[in-house]
Amino acid sequence: MTVYAIIGGTGLTKLEGLTISAVLNIETPYGAPSAPILRGNYADREVLFLARHGHPHRIPPHQVNYRANIWALKHAGADVIIAVNAVGGIHAAMGTGHFCVPHQIIDYTHGREHTFFAGELEHVTHIDFSYPYNDILRDELVEALAAEGVAYSSHGVYACTQGPRLETVAEVARLERDGADIIGMTGMPEAALARELELPYACLALVVNPAAGKTHAIITMAEIERALDNGMDKVRATLARVLAG
Known part of the structure; x- marks a missing residue:
């Protein structure tokens, strides 16, 4: 049976709701x-869970050890990965509380350790990253969102920025011209690293605020936290439907 990592x-x-059977402290190269990887049962399915920012939430996006995270999940037995991301909305459809299952990503990050193919190599390796998200996993997420009856978009372009600050109005205008629909800070290099280790990967994105310039109000953490509080039950329900098959 496929082992899902979340x-x-x-x-x-x-x-x-995760019944934990093991706490895995995995050392990686x-x-x-x-954080430790939690192995357990969720929705009657064995899963692996990893908190990207640690538990408690303490690691900013640009300091997440993405290579260690993906390597550890592979080592722990993950067959596929579903990543949950809180994002800002650029496209008019991407209002607060809206879900998006992106089909493309644009990387605006810099200075992150972004590949396993570095150091003393026997040969140069290039991966095909034309389509960064796995379509089978994407379809599972879309079907689950539809069954939950929530507002969602089955496609979208994710712009991954460096963080930890939010973007300027001019930056968001540029991202919109580039074709981006949502903005996050953790989609890359996570997706590319999963591809390098041949782990099918998809993203479940929850819009928690309008991007800069999409509202006259200043974006506040209180606003984002309210959206997270309101959306996480729907996230968990969606994941449970995917795992239930």
Whole structure:
């Protein structure tokens, strides 16, 4: 049976309802993962869970050890990865509380350890990253969202920015011209690293605020936290439907 790994982002540092059977402290060639990997049962299915920002939430996006996280999940037995991401909305459809299952990503990050193919190599390796998200996993997420009856988009372009600050109005305008629909800070290099280790990967994105310039109000953490509180039950229900098959 396929072993699903869930990477929880902001608002999902623990997976309520997970019956934990093992806490895995895995050492990797790239250092320590963000948190121990939890193996357990969720929705009558064995799963692995990793808090991307640690538990408690303490590691900013640009300091997450993405290589250690993905390597550790592979080592723990993950067959596929579903990443949960809190994002800002650019496209008019992407209002607060809306879900998106992106089909493409644009990487605006810099200075992150972004590949396993580095150091003393026997040969140069290039992966095909034309389509960064796995379509089978994406379809499972879309079907689950539809069954939950929540507002969602089955496609979208994820712009991954460096963080930890939020973007300027001019930056968001540029991202919109580039074709981005949502903005996050953790989608890369996570997706590319999963591809390098041949782990099918998909993203479940929850919009927690309008992007800069999409509202006249200043974006506040209180606003984001309210959206997270309101959305996490729907995230968990969606994941449970996927795992239930």
